[in-house]
Amino acid sequence: NAGVTQTPKFRILKIGQSMTLQCTQDMNHNYMYWYRQDPGMGLKLIYYSVGAGITDKGEVPNGYNVSRSTTEDFPLRLELAAPSQTSVYFCASSYSGSGGADTQYFGPGTRLTVL
Amino acid sequence: AQKITQTQPGMFVQEKEAVTLDCTYDTSDPSYGLFWYKQPSSGEMIFLIYQGSYDQQNATEGRYSLNFQKARKSANLVISASQLGDSAMYFCAMREVNTGFQKLVFGTGTRLLVSP
Numbered sequence: 001n002a003g004v005t006q007t008p009k010f011r012i013l014k015i016g017q018s019m020t021l022q023c024t025q026d027m028n029h030n031y032m033y034w035y036r037q038d039p040g041m042g043l044k045l046i047y048y049s050v051g052a053g054i055t056d057k058g059e060v061p062n063g064y065n066v067s068r069s070t071t072e073d074f075p076l077r078l079e080l081a082a083p084s085q086t087s088v089y090f091c092a093s094s095y096s097g098s099g100g101a102d103t104q105y106f107g108p109g110t111r112l113t114v115l
Numbered sequence: 116a117q118k119i120t121q122t123q124p125g126m127f128v129q130e131k132e133a134v135t136l137d138c139t140y141d142t143s144d145p146s147y148g149l150f151w152y153k154q155p156s157s158g159e160m161i162f163l164i165y166q167g168s169y170d171q172q173n174a175t176e177g178r179y180s181l182n183f184q185k186a187r188k189s190a191n192l193v194i195s196a197s198q199l200g201d202s203a204m205y206f207c208a209m210r211e212v213n214t215g216f217q218k219l220v221f222g223t224g225t226r227l228l229v230s231p
Binding site: 102105106109 | 119148150152157158159160161162165206208210218219221222223224
């Protein structure tokens, strides 16, 4: 059971370039999330998905897009990279519906620098 | 208004001592959940402990316990018998059940340093 995996681990982009951050989970979780963590700060929600085909914006969605064609995968797309998107990106997943903690489990993160 | 407040940017503790990391929260939702995550220098976010707003007893997980004081809206993390490996950032987070989805709001974190 790998949990939540993210690729790449590190990436440097030039301003205006595009890229996709990959996220896969093998826990059959229905909910998936993308967060960003700026230096010295907590995590902020970018986008989330409650199931395949359903996505919605979080707190800081501008400059990003997502899709969820399968339960397992939730890629995050940056179309025109800007220095303000320099951050560490975390993908997470949870199972909702059990009535319990619905704990979110996180991937190892992708450190992105835009120069 | 800040939903989650962690007022201690850094804490120091000696090995084998206990330490309390503070967390206060703000919500008008009667149903919510409180979480603590550990982030070591390697960067991953590790779930530690959960407390539901209707839970009668304080949550415990091994050396971690959550001192939940509902009336004061505080959810402090207590680490007993600190170990060198406990040195990390610690984040308190809250989920409000009635927002319609499982959104977590994070505090700014507390950096814990455990010395020998």
